[in-house]
C-alpha cells in the first residue's frame with residue numbers, strides 16, 4: 001500500500017466521520033426543534049380557549065379555514081378575509097387566529113377598549129406593548145434604526161429628536177411650501193379634466209405627497225410632479241425609483257408564507273442593490289446640508305433651515321451612528337408619509353364622486369354632504385372662482401394657519417370621515433408568552449378586558465371578562481374597528497362627516513379633541529349594545545364621536561406610538577380638499593373599468609348581495625405594505641360649470 005493510498009483512506013474515514021457527526025447534529029437539532037414546536041403548538045391549543053374563534057384543527061389550527069380567506073391568490077387586503085371570519089363568528093369584540101405549528105397565534109381586534117389596552121402605556125410596557133416582529137420585514141425600506149421598528153428607550157431617544165419637527169408650530173412655517181406643491185397637483189388635474197380621459201388619481205396624488213415629504217424632511221425638491229418617468233430621480237437608479245422599488249419588494253405580512261418569493265434570489269439582489277443606492281443618496285443629501293460638515297458640538301441648523309432632519313441634528317455631533325439613525329429616520333418618513341396621505345387623497349375624491357348622479361351610490365345624502373363642504377369653502381375663500389383657492393391661501397393677507405386650525409370644521413370632519421372608512425394602516429403588536437425569557441427579563445402574564453357582546457346572528461349574550469393574552473400577536477384592525485356597527489351605530493358603513501362635528505355645527509378641529517369628549521363606556525356601555533344616546537338630540541349625529549368609547553377613531557393610532565405625521569397629513573389633506581372639492585366633478589371609472597376576474601371570483605366567494613357593497617368593492621384595497629386602492633383610483637373629471 002502506497003503512502004498516498006494510506007493518506008486517501010485516512011481522508012476518507014475523516015470525511016465519513018465528519019459527515020456522520022454532521023448528520024447526527026442536524027438530526028438532533030431537527031428533532032429538538034420539532035419537539036419544541038409540538039410543545040409550543042400544544043401550549044397554544046390549550047391556551048386562549050376563552051377567546052372566540054373558528055373551529056381549530058388539532059394540528060393545523062386555523063391555517064386552513066382562515067388561511068384560505070387570506071390567500072394572496074385573492075387579490076385583496078387581508079382585512080376583507082378578517083371581516084368574513086368576524087361575521088361568521090357573530091361580530092365579537094376580538095377573535096383568535098391560531099397559526100401555531102408554523103407561526104404565532106394572533107388576536108384580531110375590532111373593539112376600541114381592547115385596542116386601547118395594547119396601545120396605551122402600562123406599568124409593564126412604558127411605551128405601550130412592543131411592535132410585532134412582523135415589522136422587521138420593513139427594515140430594508142426604513143432601516144434598522146427606524147421609529148417604526150424600534151422599541152423601548154432606543155425608540156424614545158429618536159422620537160424625541162423628531163417630535164419638534166412635526167409639531168404644529170414648525171409645520172405652520174411650511175404651509176406656503178405645501179400650497180405651492182398643491183398648485184402643481186391642481187394644474188395636472190386641470191389637464192386631466194381638459195383631456196377628458198380616465199386616469200389613475202394615484203399618480204398625481206403620490207407625486208404630490210412625495211414632493212411634500214421630501215421637501216419637509218430634507219428640503220430637497222425632487223420635482224416628482226414634473227420630472228417625466230425614466231429621467232433624473234425617476235431614472236432606473238434614481239432615488240424615487242429606489243423608493244418605489246423597495247416598497248414593491250417588501251414582504252407582505254398577514255397573507256401567509258410565500259415560498260417562491262422567499263427563495264427568489266433576484267428579489268434579494270434587487271433589494272440589496274436599491275437599499276445601498278437609496279441609503280447613499282439620502283446620506284449625501286443630509287451631509288451636503290450640514291452647516292458645518294466637520295463634526296463639532298456646536299453644529300446648529302442655519303437660521304432659515306426648515307428641514308425636519310436638520311432640526312433633529314441641532315446640537316448633535318454628526319457621528320456615524322447619528323448619521324445612520326438619521327438616514328433611517330428620513331427613509332421612514334419618506335415611506336410613511338407618501339402612500340398613506342396619497343391614499344387619503346384618493347378616497348376623498350372617491351367620496352366626492354358619490355355625490356354626483358353618475359355614481360350608482362348617489363343619494364341626496366351624499367349630495368348634501370358635498371354641498372355643506374362647498375358652502376364652507378365658499379364662505380372661507382369666496383365663491384367667485386373655485387380654482388383660485390390656492391392663490392388665496394398663499395396671499396399675504398390670508399391667515400392660513402388660523403384658517404386651517406379653526407375655520408374649516410366641515411372640511412376637517414370630511415377628512416376624518418374618509419379616514420374612518422378608508423384607513424390606510426393599522427398596528428401590530430406582540431407580547432411573549434409569560435414564561436418565555438426575553439432580553440429584559442422574564443415576561444409577565446398579560447390580561448385584557450373583553451367587553452360584553454351579543455352574537456349578531458344567534459343573539460347569544462357573552463359577559464365581559466378578563467382574558468389572558470400574552471404570547472399573542474395583536475392586530476388593531478382599523479378597517480373593521482372603524483366600521484364596527486356595534487360601536488359606530490347601524491349606519492356605520494355610510495359616509496357622514498357629521499359624526500365629527502360639534503353640536504353647533506363646528507368641526508372637532510383639533511386632532512386630539514376626541515379625548516376631551518364624554519365617553520359613554522365608562523358609564524356602562526359595553527360590547528355591542530349601542531351606546532346610550534346622551535345629549536344625542538343636541539349633537540348632529542346619534543353616534544357622534546363624543547358618545548363613543550374612547551379610541552373609537554384611531555386611524556393614526558393612539559398612546560405613545562401615535563403617528564408622528566398626523567398634523568402634516570391633516571394639513572395636506574385639508575389644503576387638497578379645499579382645492580379640489582368645488583373645482584371638479586368627480587366620476588369614478590365604472591365597473592367595466594375596474595372589474596377583473598379576481599373581483600368576480602371574490603364576489604362569488606363572499607355571498608354579498610347588497611348593491612352598495614357590490615359597488616364599493618369595485619375599488620377594494622390591496623396590500624401594498626399599506627392598504628391602497630386596487631385600481632390606482634381610476635377617475636374621470638370635469639371642471640365644474642364647464
Ligand code: HEM
Pocket residue numbers: 147148159332333334336337338340341344423424425426427428555556557560561562563564565566568569
Ligand atoms: C393619512 C396619513 C397617515 C396615516 C393614516 C398614518 C397612520 C399611522 C399609524 C396607524 C401609525 C402606527 C403604526 C404602528 O403602530 O405600527 C403610524 C406611525 C407612524 N407614522 Fe403615520 N400615518 C399617516 C401619515 C404619516 C406621515 C405624513 C408621516 C410623515 C413623517 C408619518 C410618519 C409616521 C411615523 C414615523 C410613524 C411611527 C411613529 C412611532 O412609532 O414613533 N405618517 N402612522
